[in-house]
Structure formats: structure tokens, C-alpha cells
Amino acid sequence: MLIALFFTYNYSLKTWSDSGILLKELEIYEMLNRKHGIKFKFITYGYKDEESYIKKFDFIEIIPIYEYISKSKFKLINYIKSFLIPFKIKSLLADVTLFKQHQLLGSWVSILSKFINKKPLIIRTGYDMFLFSIYEKKSMRIKFLYYFLTLLSLRFANLYTIASTSDSNKLRKYFKYSKVKIRRNWIKEVKNIKNLDKRHSDRVLSVGRLEKQKNYSYLIDSLSNSKYSIDIVGKGSLKESLKKESGEKNVKLKLLDPIENESLLEVYQDYKYFILTSFYEGNPKALIEAMSSGCIVLASNIENNSEIIDNYINGILVGEGLDSISNALDWLDENPDKASQISTNATNFIHENYLLSDLVEKEYEDYKNLTRNIN
Numbered sequence: 001m002l003i004a005l006f007f008t009y010n011y012s013l014k015t016w017s018d019s020g021i022l023l024k025e026l027e028i029y030e031m032l033n034r035k036h037g038i039k040f041k042f043i044t045y046g047y048k049d050e051e052s053y054i055k056k057f058d059f060i061e062i063i064p065i066y067e068y069i070s071k072s073k074f075k076l077i078n079y080i081k082s083f084l085i086p087f088k089i090k091s092l093l094a095d096v097t098l099f100k101q102h103q104l105l106g107s108w109v110s111i112l113s114k115f116i117n118k119k120p121l122i123i124r125t126g127y128d129m130f131l132f133s134i135y136e137k138k139s140m141r142i143k144f145l146y147y148f149l150t151l152l153s154l155r156f157a158n159l160y161t162i163a164s165t166s167d168s169n170k171l172r173k174y175f176k177y178s179k180v181k182i183r184r185n186w187i188k189e190v191k192n193i194k195n196l197d198k199r200h201s202d203r204v205l206s207v208g209r210l211e212k213q214k215n216y217s218y219l220i221d222s223l224s225n226s227k228y229s230i231d232i233v234g235k236g237s238l239k240e241s242l243k244k245e246s247g248e249k250n251v252k253l254k255l256l257d258p259i260e261n262e263s264l265l266e267v268y269q270d271y272k273y274f275i276l277t278s279f280y281e282g283n284p285k286a287l288i289e290a291m292s293s294g295c296i297v298l299a300s301n302i303e304n305n306s307e308i309i310d311n312y313i314n315g316i317l318v319g320e321g322l323d324s325i326s327n328a329l330d331w332l333d334e335n336p337d338k339a340s341q342i343s344t345n346a347t348n349f350i351h352e353n354y355l356l357s358d359l360v361e362k363e364y365e366d367y368k369n370l371t372r373n374i375n
Helices: 013-018 022-036 048-054 074-081 107-116 129-135 140-157 166-175 216-221 239-250 261-268 285-292 327-333 335-355 356-371
Strands: 001-005 039-044 060-064 098-101 121-126 157-163 180-183 202-205 227-234 252-258 271-276 296-300 315-319
Touching: 001 048, 001 107, 013 022, 013 048, 022 039, 022 356, 039 048, 048 060, 098 107, 098 356, 107 121, 129 140, 129 166, 140 166, 157 166, 157 356, 166 180, 180 335, 202 261, 202 285, 216 227, 216 239, 216 327, 239 252, 261 271, 261 285, 271 285, 271 327, 285 296, 285 335, 296 327, 296 335, 315 327, 327 335
Parallel strands: 001 039, 001 098, 039 060, 098 121, 121 157, 157 180, 202 227, 202 271, 227 252, 271 296, 296 315
Antiparallel strands: none
């Protein structure tokens, strides 16, 4: 079986590498190849040098889009040119069994390719762009574009996957659909988990972009004049303002550049506490990774987090109407046995529900179901 994977619009293997997620993103395809012999063609928004990122992965062939259409310095022209991509690469996809779109943005390319090449299409979304545009109070024009793109994708994909039950329920409010399945984010099983008493207990960890969505101001304010310092792995537009705010609130703040996911998984095990204070999330990868690594997680009381966290069982929900972050940390310090049990429960829950090996089998079944009647 040969699968064509269409990358998110304007993303490439270089984008994945620069973001530190290249090897993690490739793991699912490596396991699909190892267990089921599936090969892939990656349609990326890159150039010929894309091949240098996958030298060890001989089951992947790269089709770098900007080797077939010229890239303009103007965004609008590139958008217009993207509608030519399916025609430019049609012959290169003739031997493909099934198409898969990675994230919603760019799905017009894979939808057109589906009809031109007459292949079934899976559109995989890790978060809902239309819902995020509402949360972020984008312009009506942007909201409409994401609404229309979601509607188009739900209409023409043979299967549309979303990462959380919460987002699936919200999607029902805006769209009628029958081809949606939940395919959650995943982790590999973490072994040899470090004991809590060997981790930082007065430094808390958070991971994510330095943007308003993550609500780091609340985290800083919550730990003002406390014994806890904050380490955040991420970059973004709020870097300088967060530094200034932490100084004003008397909080020691260390901002760390993003690192390769394999290294980040080791970093989690240096911390007893992981805190996620987002206003909104999809199916938060950092939260799942922290729980799998045995961190005691404190997360904002939003629907997508509460779908994962059973309060005071495998983590703690914090925010308005619930425990404050400082009160929850004090309680954990005063109840070490219960804290240890929460850590154990978190790891067990993630390993029972979010393992890569389980997702691979579901993915393979999706492939088989959609290609069963193809000769």
C-alpha cells in the first residue's frame, strides 16, 4: 500500500525539523511501514534538499512542491498557485492507493487531487482551526474562510479525523457530518520513569508558544512571591513582556528555546510539576507527554483538558471556581503519598489511552476500510 501525505499548507520537513518535531512526526509512519509494509510519498512545501531530512527512511519518497511550481515572495500569489499543484503532480501520484491531508490548512490541494486522481482521502486535524479562530477573535473574513474550508473538507473527505471528543462535540454545533472519527494525539510508552523525589520540586515546567492562548500571565501571577520558579520551553511574540511581568511579580522565570521532542521527553522527567494554563486547547500534546512522563499536572479547567484529567485522580484542574495553582501546589507538598498516586495514575491513564502502537492499528484499519473496494 502506498499513501500520499499532503503537508499542512506552506509546511515542509525543514519546518518540522526547525520546530523540533521531525522525528516525532515520522514515528507513526515508520511504525506503519515496519508493522504493515506501508510506503509513503510526502508532498511538502519545500525544495529538493528536503530529501536530506529523511536519509534513514527509505520507505518515504519526497515530492517537494516548489520544485514543480515557483515560489513567489507574495503570499496571495502563492495561494493562487497552490491550486495548480494537483495538476502539476498528477502523474507522480498515479500509483498511490490513498491520500491523507495533514491538518486542515491546505486541504484544497488534497481535495482537488482526490478528484483528479480518483483516490480516497483522509483529512486529519489535530485541532479545529475554525473554533480557534473564534477563540482568538479573528476577523469575520478569517472566520468565514476557516468555516468554509472545514465545510468543504467535511463534505469531500472520505474520512475526517479530529483529536478530541470535546472538539468533536463542538463541531456538531456548526456542521452536520457523518464521516468523523476521533484519532487522538499519541505518545510512545515512557519507561524507567524517574522518581518524584529526584525531580525539581520548587521549579515548575510549562511547554508551549509564548502567545496569549497559553495564558502565562495567569501562571506568573499565581506564583508571585512564592518559592516556585517557572521554566517555559517555547518561543513567541510575548517573550519580552513575560520577562518584564515576571520581574514585576517577583517570579524567577527562565525561557528555554524549543528542542527536539526526544530531548524534551527527558526534560519532563526533571520536573515534579507541569502546569498548563491555556485559555483553549485541542488535544494538548504537552499535557499528554508530561503525564506519560510521570509529572503531576495542573491544568486550566477547560473542556479539552478536563476530557483528559480526572480531578485529583490523575491531575488537578485549576482556575476560577477551583483550586488556585498555589493552593494546589501547597496541598501536593503536604500530601506526598497522594501526590505520588496522582503521578502514577497519570502515567497509567496515558499509556492505556494514548499509545502510538494503538493509534497505528486504528490508522491501518482506516486505510484498509477506505481502500477495500479498490482494485
